[in-house]
Every structure is written in C-alpha cells, then in structure tokens.
Amino acid sequence: MLAVRYFSRRSPLHFYPCKPTHPSFFSVFFSGHAHTKALENPILYNYLIDNFNYPKSKALTICTRMPWIKTLEKPESVVHFFKSIGFSDAHIQSLIRDVPQLLSADIEKTLKPKIKLFQDLGLSGPDMGNFMCKKAHLLTRSLDNVIRPCIAVLKDILRNDVDNHHLFLVMQRCLWIVMRSPEVRLLPNVEYLKSCGIVGTQLATLLRRQPRLFITPLPKLKDLVSKVLDMGFLTDSKMLAHGLHSFSCVSGGTFRKKLGIFRSYGFSENECMGMIRRSPTLLRTSEEKLKLGIEFFLNTIEAEKSVLLCRPSLLMFSMEERVLPRYQVLNLVNSKMLLKKELSFVQALFLSEADFLEKYIARFPEIAEELLMAYKGHLLVSNGCGVHPPVII
Incomplete structure (x- = not known):
C-alpha cells in the first residue's frame, strides 16, 4: 500500500489519496497518453475531425491505435478509390466512422478484390455504397x-x-x-x-x-x-x-401469453397446439390482433369455434383492411337478397383482392358504387332493409 501524506489545510499543496488501481488514475493516465499521441500525429487527428466529424475523444483513441499513419497519402487514396466506384461523401463518411482502419487498407490487395466480388454479384455505384456503408465491417x-x-x-x-x-x-x-x-x-x-x-x-x-x-x-x-x-x-x-x-x-414468456389468450376464450391446450401446427405464424401475431380477431369471430359474428380450429389463419388477416370491409360488403349483398344462396364469409376472406372485387362487387353493377363505398369502410344501412350477417362457411 502506498504511503499517503496528508497536509494541513494551511499547506499550499493538497494531495488526495489515489491508488494506481483506482479508475480515476487510469482515466487521467490514458487520456493524457492519448492526447500526447494525438499531438505526435496532428495530421490524422485533424483529418478525422474535419472530414468525418469524429468527436475529439474518439479521434484521440484512433490516433493511438493507428500510429503508423503519418501522412494523408494513404487515407486520401482510400477515399478517392471509394469515390471512383460511385460512393457518395455520405457513404464514405459512414464507412470510415464505423471502420476507421479502412483508411490504412491496401487498395489493390484488400479493397479492390472484395469490391469486385460484390460487383460481380450485381452491386454497383450507389447501390454498392448503400449496402457497404451499413456493412462496413464486411470489408475487414x-x-x-x-x-x-x-x-x-x-x-x-x-x-x-x-x-x-x-x-x-x-x-x-x-x-x-x-x-x-x-x-x-x-x-x-x-x-x-x-x-x-x-x-x-x-x-x-x-x-x-x-x-x-x-x-x-x-x-x-x-x-x-x-x-x-x-x-x-x-x-x-x-x-x-x-x-x-x-x-x-418468440420468447418462452410470449409463447405462454399467446396460449393464455386462446385459453381465455375456451380453447383447450390441444386445440391451441393444433391451431399453431396449422398456422405457426400465429406465434408472431401480436396479442392485440389475436384478441380482436377471436373476439370478432366468436362473439361479434358468433362463428363456431370449429371455424378457427380448422382455419386459424383467419386470425392473421387485417381487421381494418380485409375482414371488416369484406364483412360489410357481404352484409350489404345479403341484406338486399340479390342471391338465392347467401355468400360464404370465410371463402370471401381467402380470395385475392382482384378476385374479391370481381366476384362480390363487379357482378352486381346496379349497386356496385354502394358496395365500393362499403368496401372502403363506410358502414351503410340500406333503406329500411335489415342487415343480416353473412353465412360463415
């Protein structure tokens, strides 16, 4: 242990106990060491700050790690190379900020062969710059x-x-x-x-x-x-x-939460696993979306639970963009009793956009405009006609 001498308050000198292992000891030592290195190599230090917007503290650190760069000949040749293959100033700045050692890379032996590989794969110009500026470490x-x-x-x-x-x-x-x-x-x-x-x-x-x-x-x-x-x-x-x-x-906790949502609506564990096996994407569907879907199918339109057991992917459709708009269209068609047989809601949900428009809107030209308005989300109530939920299956 170092002997520490304490001076009286009247002493013009004040020494504070500080062991060499104390963090403040190293921070003072290394910051001073880095500053000395930067002073030894001011060219690189100023180049990093002026051209790549490096904070002074980080520029100091890099100077200590790259003491062999005494002139700007190599860094500027690297920058020129990247510009020659279509990199923008923003691309180059991002590259160097992420991987400053690229400034000392051998262009002929290191950079050109790697860039050529990606050019042969189909990248060039700005596309190459956009890719590499986010993947700069790949060049190392x-x-x-x-x-x-x-x-x-x-x-x-x-x-x-x-x-x-x-x-x-x-x-x-x-x-x-x-x-x-x-x-x-x-x-x-x-x-x-x-x-x-x-x-x-x-x-x-x-x-x-x-x-x-x-x-x-x-x-x-x-x-x-x-x-x-x-x-x-x-x-x-x-x-x-x-x-x-x-x-x-998903994490184990998220998985258990998803199972808990299904169980809260009366599904058994075996039924939950069966739905997940049929449609694994349910695990990646948000809890809110699952609740809205289950609530709509089981409680709003009172579908049988077997509908979701057989077609769990119904819960992955967007309520706002697909389920509700198509529900409104089929409601309107059925309420006007235009067909002898009511339309199947589930079948309608699985149709592509083009097929749905052709089968459920274009085929009824006399009310096509009204159906389109319903499809866009406007809840319409026809003149005195009751609205009946469409057939589910």
Missing part, C-alpha cells in the same frame, strides 16, 4: 477464407435466385452469416437442418426469413428444434420449417 474479413466461401454456401441454398436478390436480403438481415468461416457454424447448421428434413425450397425459405438460425450455436439450434418437435411438428412435414421460424421469433 478475409475474402478467400470467409466472404467467398460463405457466399458460395448461401448461393447453393438459394438456387434460382434472380439477380442475387435473396442473397443480399439475407446479408442485410444478418451480416454475421458472412463474417466467420462457414466451417464454424454455417455448414454444421445447414447439415443438421437437412437431417431434420428441412431441404430444398424449405431450407431456402427458412434462410431468407430467419438467417440468424444458420449461425446459432448448434446445441441451441438442436434444443430449439426439439421444442418444436415436442409441439407436434413432424420431421417429414413442410410445416416444420415454418414452425421453427415462428418459434425462434
């Missing part, structure tokens, strides 16, 4: 050991990927999928998913929708698949991939 990874082999694996899964659209979508959603050697997680996870029966288009769909599953630690991925299988999904079913995607998006 090994081209031959990481980037190229990872992309090869992804392209093999995403077959028939026109213009590599899905490839870039996957990288935008989860950059880490191309940031480590594929032997670490990507390939083992792909092989495991294939062993579970998730192959071909199912594997490609899962990759597009939930790419992070492909870099999840393998033990965790196996545990997740095990839980999905315990819910009744089968390895020889195409629904397994959908179930895995949906279940990976």
